[in-house]
Amino acid sequence: MVAESQDSARLTSAILVNALVRRTNAAGGFATIIVKGDETSGVILVQVLEKGKETGLFERVSNFAGGYALMRCGPSLEDGPEALATYVARRRRSDPDLWIIELDIPEAERFAAETIC
Template sequence: MLVGALRRRVNAAGGFATILAKGDEISGVILVQAVDKGQDVGLFERVSNFAGGYALMRCGPSPEEGPEAMAHYVARRRKSDPDLWIIELDIPEAERFAAETIC
């Protein structure tokens, strides 16, 4: 439900959101691949903030390490956690959209 809401919100704002991998609908971790005009901005994971809520935390390699490093990280995460959701957001301030919607 959260991933669907994020996708609709980004699309309504003129961006592009696509689900790269579907995870478990109840307990799947959400990984957001932020992109701006086709350029990688970074990966962000929805994590518990230990106060009963959630936050986005930067994870994985930096965009400067290149697309191969990011693809390898995502493949490794997906292999170790088949319940993982991966959604790509191509919109300016993708991190803000994700934080406002899924946290």
């Protein structure tokens, strides 16, 4: 029997994103893929809403324990939607493999962290 390396056992970005979308929709929320990134290893940004109101932007990042966490990123909500749009456009220019997922479900940050981290 050949042991799998840690890298080969990781789930792809596409699998994680699709699981998040399906799980959110099954729980009565709304999830959509705004930007489709690299299937294997694209960075995942989660745009969080609750009842249609923007509550934050989070990035899936590796943590020091060998796992993943969601970290708030981008401008503050007080900076307005234009600042968020500018930030997302800049990130897309610098990383064309980036995924952007929109979630509208109560406690979306926790929900996303349970699914993709």
